[in-house]
Amino acid sequence: MSDPLWSLLLGVLLIAMVLTGSLLARILLSSAMIYLAIGYVMGPAWLGLIAPDPHSSSDLLGRIAKIALLISLFTVGLRMEVPLFDRRWILSLRLAFVSMTITVGLIAAAAAWGLGFSWGGAVLLGGILAPTDPVLASGVKTERGTHPDGLRFSLAGEGALNDGTAFPFVLLGLGMLGLHTLGAYGWRWWAIDVSWATVGGLGIGALLSAAIGKLLVHLRTRHRQATGLDEFVSLGIVAVTYGVAQLCHASGFLAVFAAGLALQRVKERPQAGTTSLGIAPQFHRYAYGALATHSHHASATMTHAVRGFNAQLEKLAELTMVLLVGAMLPYTTPWRDLWWFIPLLFVVIRPVAVFAGTLGESVGLPQRAMIGWFGIRGIGSVFYLLFAIRHGVTGPLAQELVTLTLACVAVSILVHGATIRPLMRWYMRPPGDNAGT
Numbered sequence: 115m116s117d118p119l120w121s122l123l124l125g126v127l128l129i130a131m132v133l134t135g136s137l138l139a140r141i142l143l144s145s146a147m148i149y150l151a152i153g154y155v156m157g158p159a160w161l162g163l164i165a166p167d168p169h170s171s172s173d174l175l176g177r178i179a180k181i182a183l184l185i186s187l188f189t190v191g192l193r194m195e196v197p198l199f200d201r202r203w204i205l206s207l208r209l210a211f212v213s214m215t216i217t218v219g220l221i222a223a224a225a226a227w228g229l230g231f232s233w234g235g236a237v238l239l240g241g242i243l244a245p246t247d248p249v250l251a252s253g254v255k256t257e258r259g260t261h262p263d264g265l266r267f268s269l270a271g272e273g274a275l276n277d278g279t280a281f282p283f284v285l286l287g288l289g290m291l292g293l294h295t296l297g298a299y300g301w302r303w304w305a306i307d308v309s310w311a312t313v314g315g316l317g318i319g320a321l322l323s324a325a326i327g328k329l330l331v332h333l334r335t336r337h338r339q340a341t342g343l344d345e346f347v348s349l350g351i352v353a354v355t356y357g358v359a360q361l362c363h364a365s366g367f368l369a370v371f372a373a374g375l376a377l378q379r380v381k382e383r384p385q386a387g388t389t390s391l392g393i394a395p396q397f398h399r400y401a402y403g404a405l406a407t408h409s410h411h412a413s414a415t416m417t418h419a420v421r422g423f424n425a426q427l428e429k430l431a432e433l434t435m436v437l438l439v440g441a442m443l444p445y446t447t448p449w450r451d452l453w454w455f456i457p458l459l460f461v462v463i464r465p466v467a468v469f470a471g472t473l474g475e476s477v478g479l480p481q482r483a484m485i486g487w488f489g490i491r492g493i494g495s496v497f498y499l500l501f502a503i504r505h506g507v508t509g510p511l512a513q514e515l516v517t518l519t520l521a522c523v524a525v526s527i528l529v530h531g532a533t534i535r536p537l538m539r540w541y542m543r544p545p546g547d548n549a550g551t
Contacts, residue, residue, distance in 0.1 A: 127152070127433065127437075144527070144531035144532075145432070145433075146432060146436045146527045146531055147527060147528055147532070149432070149433055149436035149440065150436050150437075150524060151440065152437060152440065153436060153437035153438060153439060153440020153441045154440040154443055154444075155440075156437065156440070156441055157440060157442070157443065157444055158441070158445075164438075164441050166438050166442050167442075167445060168445055168499065168500060168516050168520075169445070169503060169512065169513075169516070172500045172504045175442075175496075175500050176497060176500035176501060176503075176504055178434065178435070179435060179438075179496050179497035180497055181431070182431035182434060182435045182493050183277060183367065183494060183497050184352050184356055184367070184370050185352070185424065185427045185428055185431045186247075186248055186274075186428055186431060186493060187277060187367055187370045187371040187374065188348070188371070188424060189374065189421075189424040189427070189428045190248045190270055190274040190371065191370070191371045191372065191373065191375040191376075191377075191378075192374040192375075192378050192417065192420065192421045192424060193270070193374075193421070194267070194270060194271065194274075194374075194375060195378060198375070198379075202264065202267060202268075203271065205264070205268045205271075205475055205477065206267070206268050206270075206271025206272050207271075207275070208471050208472055208475065209268060209271070209275075209276070209468065209472065209485070210271065210275030210276040210279050211275075211279055212470075212471035213272075213467040213470070213471030214244050214245070214272075214279055214280060214467070215283075216470055216471055217240065217243075217244040217463060217464065217467040218240035218241055218283045219240065220240075220463045220466065220467060221236070221239055221240035221244065222236040222237045222239065223236070224459075224463070225239045225240070228454075228455065229451055229455065229514070231511075231514075232290075232291070233290060234287055234288075234290030234291035234292075235287065235291065235511050235514075235515075236287075237283060237286055237287035238283075238288060238290075238291065238502055238507070238515070239287070239515060239518060240283060240287070241281070241282075241284035241286070241287050241498060242280075242495050242498040242502065242515065242519055243459065243491060243495055243518070243519065244276065244283065245276045245279075245280040245491075245494035246272055246276060246489050246491065246492075247273055247490045247493055247494060248269075248270050248273030248274045248277075263542075264477075264481060265481050265484055268485060269488055273490075274371045275368070275371065276494075277367050277493075277494040278311075278312070278365040278367035278368035278371065280494065280498065281307070281367065281498075282303065282307045282308045282311065284498050284502065285303065286303055286307070288502065288505055288506075291507070293505055293506040293507065294505070306363055310363065311363070311364050311365040311368075312365060312368060313364075314359065314362055314363075314364030314365070315364040315365030315366065315367070315368030315369040316365075316368050316369070316371075317364075317372075318355065318358055318359045318362060318364055318369050318372075319355045319368065319370060319373040319376065320372040320373065320375065320376040321376075322354060322358060322369075323351050323355060323372070323374070323377045324376040324377070324379070324380060326347075326350075326351055326354070326377075327376070327377045327380035327416070328380055330347065331380060331382070331383060331412045331413050332383070334406055334407050334416075335383060335385065335407060335408070335412045338407050341402075341403060342402075342406075344416055344419035344420050344423065345419075345423045347416065347419075347420055348420045348423050348424055348427075351373050355369045355370055355372075356369060377417060377420065378417045380413045380416075381413060382410055382411065382412065382413045383409055383412075384409045384410050385409040388408075388409050388410060389410070390410040391408065391411060402415070431493075435492070435493050435496065436527065439496060439520060439523055439524060439527075440524070442516075443520055443521075443524060445516060445520070446516060446520050447513060449518075449521075452517070452521050456521060459522060460487075460489065460526070460529070464487070465486035465487070468486040468489075469486065480541060481541075484537065484541055487530075487533070487537070488534070489526075490527075490530045491522050491526040492523060492526070492527070495522065495523055496519065496520075496523060499516065499519040503515075503516075
């Protein structure tokens with residue numbers, strides 16, 4: 115297709131996002147459902163405008179998925195303002211570590227005993243399908259502030275964390291297939307891929323982002339320098355934290371999520387003899403320059419600008435990845451086992467893992483059931499699929515992974531997208547109203 119036609123198509127898609135936003139909010143359709151359908155029409159099955167073959171183009175597609183995932187993780191981190199040592203984090207941590215590990219095990223068992231996978235391929239499939247998506251669940255995104263809804267907060271925290279904590283299981287599966295070094299008795303996997311990747315990733319991301327944020331606030335409030343270009347701050351922190359973490363063999367995904375958490379916690383440094391412009395910065399009343407260099411508001415102004423920019427990037431990332439998923443669907447193959455495997459994943463494995471992983475937590479049955487249902491698969495699963503293909507998975511196993519992953523992601527977008535709004539309306543109703551239903 116010629117450049118003018120590509121330009122026209124891109125422009126129509128972007129304008130359509132704006133025009134249909136309020137309409138989609140009133141009907142039982144999520145934006146991802148529309149993008150998926152458009153991607154399928156644009157792909158080899160219909161118009162053939164794009165042909166994103168996950169086998170031959172895994173390197174390019176993997177890089178696109180990685181960028182989209184990094185943007186989403188940083189954005190989620192910027193939104194989560196609950197204090198780090200608040201016990202509300204416990205549920206997200208248990209979901210991201212305990213429930214996810216159980217999910218990998220149950221998926222691996224189903225793949226080995228039900229689909230005939232080798233145990234290496236089964237564990238790899240578990241690592242690919244276990245992570246949930248913090249982006250596609252637009253109807254259950256966590257709110258800003260220190261008192262968000264518990265359901266939204268736990269799902270957002272889980273989705274951001276388990277995109278990083280699933281990586282060791284992907285590497286374990288590759289190692290069992292002879293495509294990654296695990297070390298004698300798995301020592302390298304435990305020491306580097308699990309322990310150091312997790313702790314190092316979170317630590318590197320938090321320290322670097324906090325240091326960059328404090329430096330910028332200092333330069334702006336004490337020297338009236340380094341103002342503007344907050345979009346570059348966002349992209350720069352994502353790139354630096356991911357790059358340093360990867361060079362140190364730590365988790366780049368956890369580093370970027372921790373960077374978002376750390377940046378919006380950089381504190382103001384009021385100067386003696388200065389007064390605040392109000393309880394909170396009044397962005398509509400004061401010029402950017404006045405707020406960005408004011409010692410009472412510089413940090414909040416920077417975070418506000420970075421958060422707004424990343425929110426728009428997140429929408430573009432969602433559009434790009436879901437279009438690609440739709441266009442990649444023709445590369446799947448018909449497989450009758452999909453008819454039992456996908457319902458097993460969503461209706462049995464996910465709820466069982468959530469209930470088992472949250473035992474002992476003071477979580478009501480409605481909230482636990484909602485968490486069990488909204489295990490939305492998305493960008494993380496697509497990235498890990500492409501990562502596995504790039505790292506040597508070929509032949510029938512690669513094709514089976516492509517079919518299972520893309521089918522699960524597409525069904526998740528459709529089924530979860532159609533149920534988010536009615537279920538959230540039911541969940542948010544006053545207790546007296548719920549009792550009568």
